Amino acid sequence: MYHFFTETEFFKESEATITGPDVNHIKNVLRMKPGERILLSDGKGTNCLCELTEIGAGEIKARILPEEVSDTELPVEVTLYQGLPKADKMEFIIQKCVELGVTRIVPVEMSRCVVKLDGKKEEAKRKRWYGISESAAKQSKRMIVPEISAVMKYKDALKEAAASDLSLVPYEDSESLEGAGGMERTRTLIKSLKPGQKCAVFIGPEGGFSDQEIEAALEAGFRTVTLGKRILRTETAGLFVLSAVGFMLEE
Numbered sequence: 001m002y003h004f005f006t007e008t009e010f011f012k013e014s015e016a017t018i019t020g021p022d023v024n025h026i027k028n029v030l031r032m033k034p035g036e037r038i039l040l041s042d043g044k045g046t047n048c049l050c051e052l053t054e055i056g057a058g059e060i061k062a063r064i065l066p067e068e069v070s071d072t073e074l075p076v077e078v079t080l081y082q083g084l085p086k087a088d089k090m091e092f093i094i095q096k097c098v099e100l101g102v103t104r105i106v107p108v109e110m111s112r113c114v115v116k117l118d119g120k121k122e123e124a125k126r127k128r129w130y131g132i133s134e135s136a137a138k139q140s141k142r143m144i145v146p147e148i149s150a151v152m153k154y155k156d157a158l159k160e161a162a163a164s165d166l167s168l169v170p171y172e173d174s175e176s177l178e179g180a181g182g183m184e185r186t187r188t189l190i191k192s193l194k195p196g197q198k199c200a201v202f203i204g205p206e207g208g209f210s211d212q213e214i215e216a217a218l219e220a221g222f223r224t225v226t227l228g229k230r231i232l233r234t235e236t237a238g239l240f241v242l243s244a245v246g247f248m249l250e251e
Contacts, residue, residue, distance in 0.1 A: 008042040018060040043145035074101035075195040083110040083205035098136035100242035112207030161200035167222040174224040
């Protein structure tokens with residue numbers, strides 16, 4: 001079944017309206033007709049099964065059906081604080097993390113980041129990144145379109161994430177630090193999350209975290225963890241954590 005998003009304001013008690021580029025896609029690409037069903041979301045948690053009723057030139061009307069739609073979200077909210085990677089790796093990270101259930105992605109400037117974005121570049125990148133998030137959300141039948149936030153400085157990201165119920169920093173040398181406990185510690189921390197809680201995950205860029213960044217995270221009460229015996233690339237580490245969260249917490 002095809003999945004589309006529309007603004008919250010276009011949802012009424014028994015009817016929803018679709019506008020924008022999806023009108024052309026439904027009408028001229030998919031050639032859908034009144035009576036066909038779609039999945040429609042507002043990107044903020046509302047998910048409805050709908051039946052197309054009117055297909056016009058600039059908008060499409062759909063009747064909201066009474067059937068319940070399964071909740072496709074993770075039981076916890078996961079925010080990924082991703083150190084800015086090189087090339088187009090961020091696009092890959094966004095696409096796959098959205099598929100795996102991330103709630104929000106925050107690009108972070110860290111000391112070993114090679115990429116630096118000025119205002120114009122960041123605006124263009126964020127527009128493209130949001131489009132990737134929306135496309136991945138449609139494909140994976142998400143109830144929300146995960147937000148792609150503005151680029152943050154590392155210290156600001158730490159301050160924001162400190163309000164989370166659990167803040168994790170996957171770090172290749174975590175076993176040399178106080179409180180090390182191998183993969184059992186990683187499993188225990190993830191399993192400690194309760195439905196509705198918030199989890200922050202910090203992933204370093206290609207060069208990893210600096211010693212000063214790890215010290216700052218520990219001082220802020222974050223937990224360093226291992227992701228196993230292998231060193232993972234920056235575009236793989238976040239996917240590992242989200243996969244683990246889904247595997248251990250989803251029913």
